[in-house]
Amino acid sequence: MTIRDTIIAKLTAQFSPLSLEVIDESNKHRGHAGWREGGETHFRVRIATRNLDGLSRVAQHRAIFQVLDQELKDRVHALNIEVLPAIPAEPKS
Template sequence: MSMTDTIHAKLTEKFAPTQLEVIDESMSHHGHAGWREGGETHFRVRIATRNFDGMSRVAQHRAVMDALEAELKARVHALAIEVLPAA
């Protein structure tokens, strides 16, 4: 399973999002810190979920980071998080 698929599956299971995009931006970071051959190091997540209702932006981002703790420790160098309004 690719890292994109792993991130998508974990966030879907944890947060039941109404919208979720996992974008591998690794190639745009070629040669930067943390980049590795084959990519799967730099990601952007766009997520909308009712599970974040009432949470501060910091708490929302921490929840995503906690859900992806193993991936962040192992392979993912950078993660940009965009929390969208839940529909």
């Protein structure tokens, strides 16, 4: 299982997101701090979930960091988090 797959699985299990994107941006950081051959070191997470509604931005990020604690300690150098509004799609008539 890739780090990306692990991040998706853990965030899905914890937050039941309405939408979730996990983008490996490691190639943009080649030669920078934390970059490793093979990538999977720099990620962008875009998540929309009601489980983070009402929390401050700091609290939202802390909740995500807590779930991904092991990955952040072992392999992931940078995690860019975007918490999106958890608004369900309008039903089509």
